[in-house]
Amino acid sequence: MNWLSWLFSGFLATLALSTLLSASQGLGFTRMNLPYLIGTIVTPNREKARFYGFFIHMLNGWAFSILYVLIFQSWHFINWWSGVLLGLAHALFVLTVGMSLMPGLHPRMASEQHGPNASRQLEPPGFMALNYGFQTPLSVFLAHGVFGAIIGIFYHLK
Amino acid sequence: MGFGRKACILANVPPKSASTYIRVKRSREEDTISGAANSKSPSTISPAGGIHFPDIQFPEIQDYAVIGDCRAAALVSRYGAVEWLCWPRFEKPSIFAAILDRKLGGHWTISPSSYQHTERSYIPSTNVLQTRFIGPEGAVLLTDLMPMASAAFSKSRVLPDHEIIRRVECTEGQAEVKFDFSPRANYGRNAVVIGNKGHLGLRMECSHGVYWLRSPVPLAISDGSAQASFTMRKGESLNFSLSYSEEAPAVLPVLNDAVVERIQETVTWWQKWAELAEYKGEFRDQVIRSALTLKLMNHLPSGAIIAAPTTSLPEKIGAELNWDYRYCWLRDASLTTHALLELGYWREAGDFLDWMLHATRLTQPKLRIVYSVFGEMAPKEELLEELTGYKNSRPVRVGNAARNQLQLDVYGEVIDAAAQYAFHGGTLDREMQKALRGFANYVVKHWEQPDAGIWEPRSGRQNHTHSRLLCWVALDRMIALCEKGSLKKAPLDTYKKQAELIRNQIRERAWNSELQSYVSVLGGNTVDASLLLISWYGFEKADSPRMQGTYKMLRERLGKNGQLINRSEDSSGEGAFAICSFWEAEFLSLGGGTLEDAKQLLRQLLKFSNDLGLYSEEIDPKTGAALGNFPQAFTHIGLIGAALSIAQREEGEQQLAHRPEQATQQGATQEVSA
Numbered sequence: 001m002n003w004l005s006w007l008f009s010g011f012l013a014t015l016a017l018s019t020l021l022s023a024s025q026g027l028g029f030t031r032m033n034l035p036y037l038i039g040t041i042v043t044p045n046r047e048k049a050r051f052y053g054f055f056i057h058m059l060n061g062w063a064f065s066i067l068y069v070l071i072f073q074s075w076h077f078i079n080w081w082s083g084v085l086l087g088l089a090h091a092l093f094v095l096t097v098g099m100s101l102m103p104g105l106h107p108r109m110a111s112e113q114h115g116p117n118a119s120r121q122l123e124p125p126g127f128m129a130l131n132y133g134f135q136t137p138l139s140v141f142l143a144h145g146v147f148g149a150i151i152g153i154f155y156h157l158k
Numbered sequence: 159m160g161f162g163r164k165a166c167i168l169a170n171v172p173p174k175s176a177s178t179y180i181r182v183k184r185s186r187e188e189d190t191i192s193g194a195a196n197s198k199s200p201s202t203i204s205p206a207g208g209i210h211f212p213d214i215q216f217p218e219i220q221d222y223a224v225i226g227d228c229r230a231a232a233l234v235s236r237y238g239a240v241e242w243l244c245w246p247r248f249e250k251p252s253i254f255a256a257i258l259d260r261k262l263g264g265h266w267t268i269s270p271s272s273y274q275h276t277e278r279s280y281i282p283s284t285n286v287l288q289t290r291f292i293g294p295e296g297a298v299l300l301t302d303l304m305p306m307a308s309a310a311f312s313k314s315r316v317l318p319d320h321e322i323i324r325r326v327e328c329t330e331g332q333a334e335v336k337f338d339f340s341p342r343a344n345y346g347r348n349a350v351v352i353g354n355k356g357h358l359g360l361r362m363e364c365s366h367g368v369y370w371l372r373s374p375v376p377l378a379i380s381d382g383s384a385q386a387s388f389t390m391r392k393g394e395s396l397n398f399s400l401s402y403s404e405e406a407p408a409v410l411p412v413l414n415d416a417v418v419e420r421i422q423e424t425v426t427w428w429q430k431w432a433e434l435a436e437y438k439g440e441f442r443d444q445v446i447r448s449a450l451t452l453k454l455m456n457h458l459p460s461g462a463i464i465a466a467p468t469t470s471l472p473e474k475i476g477a478e479l480n481w482d483y484r485y486c487w488l489r490d491a492s493l494t495t496h497a498l499l500e501l502g503y504w505r506e507a508g509d510f511l512d513w514m515l516h517a518t519r520l521t522q523p524k525l526r527i528v529y530s531v532f533g534e535m536a537p538k539e540e541l542l543e544e545l546t547g548y549k550n551s552r553p554v555r556v557g558n559a560a561r562n563q564l565q566l567d568v569y570g571e572v573i574d575a576a577a578q579y580a581f582h583g584g585t586l587d588r589e590m591q592k593a594l595r596g597f598a599n600y601v602v603k604h605w606e607q608p609d610a611g612i613w614e615p616r617s618g619r620q621n622h623t624h625s626r627l628l629c630w631v632a633l634d635r636m637i638a639l640c641e642k643g644s645l646k647k648a649p650l651d652t653y654k655k656q657a658e659l660i661r662n663q664i665r666e667r668a669w670n671s672e673l674q675s676y677v678s679v680l681g682g683n684t685v686d687a688s689l690l691l692i693s694w695y696g697f698e699k700a701d702s703p704r705m706q707g708t709y710k711m712l713r714e715r716l717g718k719n720g721q722l723i724n725r726s727e728d729s730s731g732e733g734a735f736a737i738c739s740f741w742e743a744e745f746l747s748l749g750g751g752t753l754e755d756a757k758q759l760l761r762q763l764l765k766f767s768n769d770l771g772l773y774s775e776e777i778d779p780k781t782g783a784a785l786g787n788f789p790q791a792f793t794h795i796g797l798i799g800a801a802l803s804i805a806q807r808e809e810g811e812q813q814l815a816h817r818p819e820q821a822t823q824q825g826a827t828q829e830v831s832a
């Protein structure tokens with residue numbers, strides 16, 4: 001594995017993913033604020049949550065890009081569209097499995113079965129994160145597609 | 159005759175009309191939701207419940223109360239209906255607008271199905287509203303608020319971005335309570351689909367945001383409304399919450415004891431803020447209420463202060479004098495800054511000044527007269543033809559066409575606000591000094607132009623005396639700031655020369671020797687109430703023969719009855735412009751009359767507030783009813799100014815504290831950055 005290339009491409013891809021999701025929120029395609037969603041795992045403070053969430057998401061994305069790199073290494077080929085395919089598959093997993101697990105994993109998220117309580121008051125994402133806006137899945141697919149494409153372009157196989 | 163303040167209004171069961179409520183949307187099947195009931199839950203609950211709001215005629219404007227959280231505000235009627243709410247900011251489209259259209263507007267009503275009378279009050283020194291419904295079998299207390307929280311409180315818990323909490327308590331006997339939640343988006347033009355999300359609550363997605371209604375009782379959903387009917391017995395209570403978020407995940411508040419804790423936090427927040435007011439005089443209660451109302455219209459994230467939280471409440475019932483006031487007028491600057499500084503609210507005064515300098519940055523040295531809370535140009539005026547308007551007063555307008563008017567007085571008002579800040583000990587940084595020099599230089603070049611004037615008529619430009627006065631104020635304050643050392647690199651000689659020219663022009667051409675009065679426009683023969691400000695701004699003393707003559711003429715031509723005055727001679731048909739009467743009281747306290755004259759007038763004017771101490775823009779001189787947008791910041795600023803001037807005269811303090819030689823020099827280390 002080309003570690004230096006992974007560090008660079010993984011960082012670049014995560015930065016693009018975060019930027020696209022943030023832009024999607026700003027443009028009104030989704031209400032989902034991923035840094036806030038992740039940050040509230042560690043703090044209820046809104047401002048701190050955004051700050052912590054951004055860094056956790058950056059580290060998470062960076063680490064996750066190892067999987068992409070390992071898959072490309074095992075395939076012995078890499079290009080932008082294979083990256084896009086991996087990204088879309090990743091997005092599908094996040095939207096279906098990841099989001100449905102979220103109320104159980106997130107210490108401050110309410111569940112549809114029990115409703116909010118004193119410690120769990122955040123709105124759950126629902127199927128495909130549709131509770132956060134009906135275009136949320138599109139934003140997530142797009143961002144992850146770009147994430148995969150960037151790794152596909154900038155990672156050099158060893 | 160005034161609309162007197164009464165603690166209790168008898169026999170005010172909602173008036174009925176023959177009109178029938180027409181649903182905007184009839185598509186969803188009836189559905190119910192059940193949430194976790196409170197520990198003191200109602201005795202019986204029925205998720206059906208009939209509609210009883212829509213047939214209610216428009217309440218009087220003074221029958222509304224305002225609640226808010228310094229970002230948005232809601233109007234709640236005496237009958238328990240939230241009839242006006244715009245989220246996330248004052249000027250955004252409404253989700254409830256029954257105040258402008260009974261059928262289309264949307265509302266959220268909680269009230270007993272029958273009661274004989276209501277009593278209203280704010281919890282002392284707060285904007286937390288309590289309405290008591292007293293009926294034959296029992297009494298119900300409804301508490302309405304938009305929660306506030308200290309930084310320490312909000313750091314330790316997740317809280318909704320925007321929320322209204324409504325708490326219902328049965329305090330005597332028993333009562334059947336009706337609940338009717340009928341949201342209509344975008345000023346009633348769009349239907350709202352209410353989704354039942356089970357234990358999470360009811361969910362409504364509109365435009366960029368999502369609303370969540372949390373209820374402890376089952377609600378029947380049909381035709382875009384959620385309703386219930388339940389019987390409560392003494393000691394039982396229920397909490398309801400409506401929240402809004404443009405960011406996900408939204409926060410879904412719990413309805414248990416945490417609500418009581420948040421109400422208490424809100425009460426504490428407002429009371430701590432009110433305690434800061436330094437005024438201790440005879441009119442303290444009314445001054446505190448006015449300050450609280452002003453604070454409610456102070457947009458916390460930006461520091462801006464809007465003129466009023468409503469649009470198109472008519473200045474004349476059935477006429478077209480309906481305007482959107484949910485923006486910030488620079489004209490209010492100096493009077494607002496004066497009121498805030500004299501009350502000791504340095505932070506708000508500084509933030510407001512800061513906002514003015516930031517908001518105007520893109521157009522400097524030119525100033526527009528009205529901006530949005532974030533300094534954008536106020537939206538273009540649009541007519542909402544679908545709405546009937548308040549009591550059929552069409553059209554309903556959103557946006558404001560005055561945004562394009564030339565009003566030269568705003569330069570004087572902005573410079574005077576900065577000068578007051580400096581004279582009280584604040585520091586003007588380099589950027590702010592540069593901006594002020596730009597404004598003053600603009601005045602030097604343009605003061606001779608005709609403009610639209612303070613009353614913003616849409617009939618063309620004239621040489622208004624008030625505008626000339628404020629041009630003189632702009633240069634006079636710049637000279638004072640230079641001489642005090644608060645302002646550097648200014649062309650002092652030019653300012654002095656031009657100020658003298660303006661002064662001479664006002665004294666010669668704005669004075670009508672035949673009338674023995676200053677007049678509204680140069681060379682004219684009509685008067686308007688803004689002439690009272692000649693003394694307020696220190697141009698001429700209130701006890702001078704010229705001002706005494708002017709006051710006599712104003713009373714003669716503009717007096718509506720013993721207490722009220724019109725704003726101008728061409729404003730017949732409108733109500734009396736409330737701030738003008740407060741200017742009169744202030745004029746008397748500044749030396750235009752005796753101290754007792756001023757106090758007596760102010761006492762009379764206080765009778766024109768509603769039972770909660772709130773004022774609209776205008777007052778109907780015949781009935782004392784409120785007219786125009788409600789509540790109106792400018793009127794409350796006038797009340798504070800009059801009370802402060804009276805207190806200063808009582809204490810033998812120098813008047814015109816905004817002038818350097820009489821400055822009180824408070825907060826010497828305060829700084830404002832531009």
